[in-house]
Amino acid sequence: MRIRTRLIIYYISATLLLMLAVGEAILIGIEHNSMKTVEKQLVEQSDSAVVYINQILLLDKSGVSGLLTNADSITTNLSAGNREVRIYDQKGKLLSAAIDGRVQNIQREDIKQYSNILKPALNNHFSYIIHDNKMYFASPIELQGSVVGVLEFVYSLDMLNTLLTSTRKIMMSGALLFMLLIALLTIFISNRIVKPIEELSEATNRYASRDFTPIEWKQQDELGSLVRNFNAMGEELQDYIKRQKQFVANVSHELRTPLTAIRGYAQYLSEEVDSRPDIDKAVYHLNNESARLQRLVDQLLLLSRLDNQKDTVTLAAIDWGQLVQESLDKMRLSAQKYKVRFKAEIEKDVFVLGDAEKLIQVIMNLLDNAVKFSPTNEWVAVNLRSEGEHAVLNIEDHGTGVAEEDLNKVFERFYRGANTHSTGGTGLGLAISREIIIAHHGAIKLFNLEQGGTVVKVSIPLAN
Ligand SMILES: Nc1ncnc2c1ncn2[C@@H]1O[C@H](COP(=O)(O)OP(=O)(O)OP(=O)(O)O)[C@@H](O)[C@H]1O
Ligand SMILES: [Mg+2]
Incomplete structure (x- = not known):
């Protein structure tokens, strides 16, 4: 109750x-x-x-x-x-x-x-x-x-x-009136007591999704001090997250220069060394791994720039359907490797205000996940349509689905779910996609399907 x-x-x-x-x-x-x-x-x-x-x-x-x-x-x-x-x-x-x-x-x-x-x-x-x-x-x-x-x-x-009966009647009506007053008073008092508690519970939900807006509460009572402590905790958390992000940004930035050098030398070696097969293999791995590291550092830098709004997206009217189609074509080859096929339903002339390069990155991330977490010989359904003021893109697979306890964490940086033992990745794909979609004033959500599998829903405002 x-x-x-x-x-x-x-x-x-x-x-x-x-x-x-x-x-x-x-x-x-x-x-x-x-x-x-x-x-x-x-x-x-x-x-x-x-x-x-x-x-x-x-x-x-x-x-x-x-x-x-x-x-x-x-x-x-x-x-x-x-x-x-x-x-x-x-x-x-x-x-x-x-x-x-x-x-x-x-x-x-x-x-x-x-x-x-x-x-x-x-x-x-x-x-x-x-x-x-x-x-x-x-x-x-x-x-x-x-x-x-x-x-x-x-x-x-x-x-x-x-006399007694009429006194009883008068007293009863007085009592009823009094009860009504007490009920109103109680509603008023309970609202005053419960409101900060409700706000606190709302705030804990907000905090869980990284929104640290402080609670407004001016009373100096016990609840007031609870609210003050809670707000202080929010500030502390915010500060901590900021420092953590700054640290990652600094490290990735520092890694970039030596990494470019390593890649350059590795490339040079692979061109020069082909006499000894063992060295050839080592150089091959050196190239592969340094390229992987480069991708990771690039992703981290992109996230940092989106965080600091240094790399704000440049918005222009683009044909969203065409971008989706292009991305599907690009992904088809790697999907074939997993024996997964695409089924696309794309509405024509759905124009959005967007940054083409970044939006392609989002679709590629989502398609990569859909393919990666699907069993062989399955369909991945891609559907784009306009709904009111928004363009809605659904990418639906019939794969492993996301474990219940992972559902609200998959958009966190480096978070990889329980279903990832056999699949590669760093856990940055969804985090980056979300930042990009937010920069487009849109929303991205992930649901499990009842019949198994996952659907990711991306909605961004239409261009007109
Ligand atoms: N279509 C999907 N089906 C099942 N699980 C998914 C799906 N998409 C995402 N997930 C879960 O969400 C986690 C985070 O996804 P995300 O794309 O951020 O990371 P990743 O795919 O593991 O790595 P990366 O994208 O960086 O290569 C995944 O590790 C997986 O557990
Ligand atoms: Mg991914």
Whole structure:
């Protein structure tokens, strides 16, 4: 999973858990406080109701039995204003029940389950239970120091529940909004954290293909120092490669003069010595090897000049198809030696801006590879066509192919793949070809074919 996705998931789950916990705590707090308020109200109501009952009993003068005779009128009076009131006698027997000023006919069984609040009330204590969304609140009726009955208020908790539900809804929508904000914030933060990491990973890819453009990162944090170190490493590498190239350039340059002399003397010897066959053979090898060395030094010098842009290509409109055809003709003889044949499909009038001599060098390198790495009696297919703004040349063989681990290294100088044990070469052909094609503002790529073999694709801008 990507770092950004992971950060977002972590943040959002943490916030969700936190909000659930806080939300639940707030709701419990609200419920607790509301119950306390209801309880307080009911205590006050009962107190004044009991005072009222006392007055009625005192006026009636019949003592305890006055409760029975006045029960209905007491409950009717006390329940006025949408309240529910009940009165019980000393033994917990229901004497009267009324709702909103009207007497109700409730069976003793109906309220049997609440009798456990009557006991504490008969013992002179307030007590209540909550059942079925209602609070049953019982308080003792005291007359001259002794409990003569119980007064019960039934309080509906609907309002409280509505309050809690709407609070929950409000909190939920608030929480959703908050989550959305957190998600946006997380995306913003994770972008800031992940961006330099992405840039670093991009830069490592670039570095692998020799592009050492430094990363821009102004923050002075840990990532900033990582980026600075990385940039410093790039500079160091660049410097090292430059020194290495300079060294090769200097050495090749120094080798040129003595090499020319050696070749001259070897040539002279081969013309003069033909009496002794052993010396003749030695001179033959001397000539061959010094010519090979000369080619190598020339190649190295060409690379150095392309590196330093001293030998920039001279671009002119040229018939690319004709150059390809000429190169094929030149290579045909050496291809025959390997028993490899060419199959060419060349579009007419494909003109490119190019340096003929250097482009021929590229085709010869590529054809040489295609032939060299092909088995005998195979075809090498050459195809040239224009595609949009570019001329695309494909050279396809059905040979060994390039090993997976060699694929992105074959364009490096002196790199030769695992398939080269029986073939000669120095590993400079593709490196030189790439430099030449880059100087032509083109691109060169090498792929393996699924059915075996390799295709090299060269594309350079058309002349018009
Ligand atoms: N057509 C191909 N088929 C298979 N492998 C190839 C092909 N072209 C190039 N390679 C691989 O790429 C490596 C580099 O190629 P390059 O042309 O630079 O060097 P070379 O052919 O070995 O030597 P040089 O071209 O200097 O004579 C080769 O050694 C080979 O492993
Ligand atoms: Mg080659």
